[in-house]
Amino acid sequence: MRWTQTLIPTLKEVPADAEIVSHQLLVRAGLVRKLAGGLYTFLPLGLRSLNKVAQIVREEMNRAGAIEVSMPCLQPPEIWQASGRYETMRDALCRVKDRAQKEWILGPTHEEVITTLAAGEMNSYKQFPKNFYQVGIKFRDEIRPRFGLMRAKEFIMKDAYSFDTTDAGAMESYKKMYDAYTRIFSRCGLQAFPVEADTGVIGGNHSHEFMVPAATGENDVVYCEKCGYAANIEKAISGVPRTAAREVGPEVEKFATPGVVTIEALSKAPYSVPANRQIKTLVYIADSQPVLILLRGDDQLNETKFMARTGAIAVRPADAKNAADQALFAALGAQPGSLGAVRNVPSDWKVYADERLQGANDMTTGANEDGYHFRNVSIERDIRVTAWFDLRTVTVGEPCAKCGGSLKIRRAIEVGHVFKLGTKYSEPLNATFLDENGQRHPSVMGCYGIGVTRTLQAVIEQGNDKDGVVWPVSVAPYQVCLTPLSVAPGSAPMELAEKLYAELTAAGIEVILDDRDERPGVKFKDSELVGFPIRVGIGEKSLAKGEVEIKPRSGAIQAVKIEAAASTVIEWVQSELKRLSPQAPVAA
RNA sequence: CGGGACGUGGCUCAGCCUGGUAGAGCGCUUGGUUUGGGACCAAGAUGUCGCAGGUUCAAAUCCUGUCGUCCCGACCA
Structure with missing residues (x-):
């Protein structure tokens, strides 16, 4: 072309x-x-x-x-x-x-x-x-x-x-x-x-x-x-351990937490409850049914897991700004930030808890009363959990579930x-x-x-660098770009370009011939921007030495004798294709 | 659907705040000089300033709406 x-x-x-x-x-x-x-x-x-x-x-x-x-x-x-x-x-x-x-x-x-x-x-x-x-x-x-x-x-x-x-x-x-x-x-x-x-x-x-x-x-x-x-x-x-069980505390105890509506705020003084001793309570609407999802305070819900485990098709978090959803928060008795599952959970709501909370006690969670939390919560004693699932999102550095390595x-x-x-x-x-x-x-x-x-x-x-695309030879639009620096009909560079074009094409190589009457810089820049895997530069200077310049897109220019130009290009293309072919062929 | 940004010649953008002649660079056309890494000189063409209303003597500029584009989120094989 x-x-x-x-x-x-x-x-x-x-x-x-x-x-x-x-x-x-x-x-x-x-x-x-x-x-x-x-x-x-x-x-x-x-x-x-x-x-x-x-x-x-x-x-x-x-x-x-x-x-x-x-x-x-x-x-x-x-x-x-x-x-x-x-x-x-x-x-x-x-x-x-x-x-x-x-x-x-x-x-x-x-x-x-x-x-x-x-x-x-x-x-x-x-x-x-x-x-x-x-x-x-x-x-x-x-x-x-x-x-x-x-x-x-x-x-x-x-x-x-x-x-x-x-x-x-x-x-x-x-x-x-x-x-x-x-x-x-x-x-x-x-x-x-x-x-x-x-x-x-x-x-x-x-x-x-x-x-x-x-x-x-x-x-x-x-x-x-x-x-x-x-x-x-x-x-x-991942292989994160379950929440460490502590000595079972006394009765659930309500305490005032005015203005505290985030895990982080509760983890700071004067409350100083670490996030990993908090239970995060999320209100979700799964296939039009309200559900509660319980996670450890330092974990994030993985919605895909939630859908996969429960079979739900459409899920979304309840939105405190959504008038219809407000009824859900009203049923619980509190706004997000003070929610919990210890009491006030309507009996027809399902409560799903992350497995990491199984056996957890001495936990703190919202009291379903704005401005209050419960402490000394033992999840299995104090919360009606419908089902336990792996619902959390894995984070960097956790132990691999298979080998214990760092994820x-x-x-x-x-x-x-x-x-x-x-x-x-x-x-x-x-x-x-x-x-x-x-x-x-x-x-x-x-x-x-x-x-x-x-x-x-x-x-x-x-595959790219500051100059443009760097194609693998298997996917490049053309494998070779011939770049004569003079395109005047009958000029030595153009004559040689035409000859190489015919030879390479006959050998099954996909070639584009840059026959534009443009300055060399424009042609070089364009060939690199488009990213042809190999460029053959043909100019008066190198022709005078009996050479052409072969430039792999991601390698150095090499001078090659005119007679060897076609075979060098063919070999290069074939070796690249071979390099990209899978090592172990699969039997048909 | 929520948050944000942006729509001005083919492309990248300035002009808008503070209303009054629509601009630059690239690209394109023609001529000339150049010719090994995105040349230079000269001349030229290309715009209902996204669209629709409104305010005003006057709107690219201010206001409202709308459409489009991009980003974040939500969402999503």
Whole structure:
């Protein structure tokens, strides 16, 4: 491709609406342009890189035995009602109406569609196992799209769905995808690692996310360097000890704490109750029902755990500023800051307590009377706890639950997610098969997603420097940029550039020839901004010495004899591709 | 949905407080000089100052509303 024949609108200045470096570079390097919030047009170079990620995904999915299909974006709401997600994912669904005012859903994911297909076509155990995948557009009504392609209203996703006859078979399918994902991200030059994850509204009972470490990521990952434990903070557990039991105190005692409405205030003089001897009482509304959540004063609630443990679909904290919620505080008898669960708790309210409080005594908590607290509280003696769960958020430095090592936390971008679904969709949508004995069973499913557009941006987020993008050769829009410093037809640099272009192209190398009549500085800066992995500089100066200049994007310029230029470039590209290919190939 | 910031030429921004002629740099067009790290000179084109009301003799500027964008939170595969 010649530079002048495509469209590469590079920008010197940082776009005002791009916050993180990968988003800035996507725009500055002329890869994408925004149409509206969360909606992007892919320009020629951006599309090339996107397609390369998609191609790597396809190759590895095929290698793992998955088969490609293509499903409609426009989906009937009926199948969403059947699975129950018409309600549970309601807020994330983009809905449209046709001329007859019939509602359609712009698919955010395709479990319902593929399961409907399987229900019709996969009726015998002899047809199993199968793993269907597609690469296509997904729609999410994101509350707040941000960071360019990272969280968009419309994006490209690879989604795969496996169907097995047994749980063990489903585990095997899961493992194949897990391995394929490892290979995919490795080939994209990404340092991605799997972590244990919550299953959210997708459902199922076993799940890993593939994370790319990045300060700008939207996820916190808890990990242990000693044993390799890693989990999304929404799921992570730790080995923190339970609250130390003390000698059982006397009766609960009320004491005045005028104006004290925070854990911190109570921990200071004259009260001096350490946060770890306080019980924090939160009022939540879970699926329209008020509940109390008890945590130790120095712990934070993990809402994802709360939802996962209780099965709640919609939860929110009661809001003292919300008139409707005031009735809840009135029922308890106090405002936030003086709440507790020792008395005044309506008998139909569930009280969930974090396991760290099990057996705790000599605790202090709100008295459900503004300006008063109780001390000498023994939680099992004085509080009606409906159920004990792990509800707290892990913090840095806590002991690993598996090995006792010190846990760390880092930010990361979620680029892939694998789920073992079980029969969550096959049962309601009647995806059943007959076994050898003529018995009908629901198929055992798994689902596996990769955010292709997000992966592309993650590659940039991980690969850049002050001059621009630093692409891995596997994902770069072009592998080589030929930069003749004179483009006059018939000039020596241009003649050689044309010759190298033909040779490299014939060898299967992807080349762009910068045939713009621009000054050298402009061409060098642009090639670095766009980030082509290798640049061949062809100017009168080096030609006079019988040489060209080969400059890897992240390495030093080297002078190479003209005769050796093409072979040097070819070898370099091939060795880079080999370096990015996974060490241990998986058998098909 | 709550909090905050911002909407001025294709891009980045100034001007607004204190109302009165719409500006700069980059980019673009033309000509010339340049030509190994984002050149220089000259000439030029490009704006209903997001939109709608209001105040005023007069509004980019003040007021109200609205739409959009970005950030934080909430929320979220």
